Amino acid sequence: MRLDPATYQVPTLDLARNLLGCVLVHETPEGRTAGIIVETEAYLHNDPACHAYRRQTPRNAPMFGPPGMIYVYQIYGQYHCVNIASGAEGIGEAVLIRALQPTEGLDLMALRREVGIRRVKAVFGKPHVEKILPPTQLCNGPASLVTAMGIHKDLNFQMMQNGPLSVDSPESLDFEVVCTTRIGIKHGADLPYRFYVNGNRFVSRR
DNA sequence: GTCAGGATTATG
DNA sequence: ATAATCCTGACC
Incomplete structure (x- = not known):
């Protein structure tokens, strides 16, 4: 069941924390894929790493x-x-989804990832070699999960409260949350705005 | 118009 | 450790 809209009406750091354990779901013509959110990062309006730190732009x-x-x-x-x-x-803040524990449509995820990898290999000009991705590597990074879930730019400006991409309520809250610094940024690197499920094997950069 | 750089990933 | 790759935002 989709999250109650009120769930989103909390401070960004709280949302980043609360999203852990919830289920990201994408319904597409090819099929349904879903995964438990196990890693997030918060980006605040007064945070130098935030895309919206300076001003509002088209992006x-x-x-x-x-x-x-x-x-x-x-x-x-x-x-x-x-x-x-x-x-x-009116305030530019957001939560980045960084990793999922896949629960539905693992074959479709693997297929989508393979196509992406094949494209990369073509760029390198090397012959394509069949590669088998284990479940732990299907959605263990922000760009990987986007590929596996079939998420495209056309979802930009759409809402999680309706439409093909959604977040469902947690099936379980039986886990501990770790809060640390974020990954891959230069500015604001010391801010503890990254959250992940303690001990979960599907988190990025294990 | 020009240009440096990035919330990543796969490979060596 | 490093290349791939191109859009965005800043600046002139």
């Missing part, structure tokens, strides 16, 4: 939308990451 506009708005952006020319806008409308 970061979804971050200024109402809580629950989807923000998909491209990074390093070839990857995409998905965020959920948070905080009051």
Whole structure:
């Protein structure tokens, strides 16, 4: 069942924490994929690592939308990451989804990932070699999970409260949360805005 | 118009 | 450790 809309109406750091254990679901013509959110990062309006730190621009506009708005952006020319806008409308904040524990559509996820890998290999000009991705490597990074879930830029500005991409209520809350510094950023690297499920094997950078 | 750089990933 | 890759935002 989809999260109650009120769930998104909390401070961004709280949302990042509360999203752990919830289930990200994407319904597409190819099939349904889903996974438990096991790692997130918060990006606040007064945080130098935040895309919305300076001003509102065409790219970061979804971050200024109402809580629950989807923000998909491209990074390093070839990857995409998905965020959920948070905080009051007009304030640019969001939660980055960094890793999932896959629960549904693992075959479809593997297929989507394989196509992505094949594309990378083609760029390198090397022959394609069949690669078998274990479940732990299907969604263990922000760009990996976006590929596995079939998330595209066309979800930008859409809402988690309705539409094909959604977050469902947790099936279990029987886990401990670890809070540490974020990954892959230069500015604000010392801020403890990363949250993950303690001991979970599906978290990135294990 | 120009240009440096990035919330990553796969490979060596 | 490093290349791949291109869009975005800053600046002139």
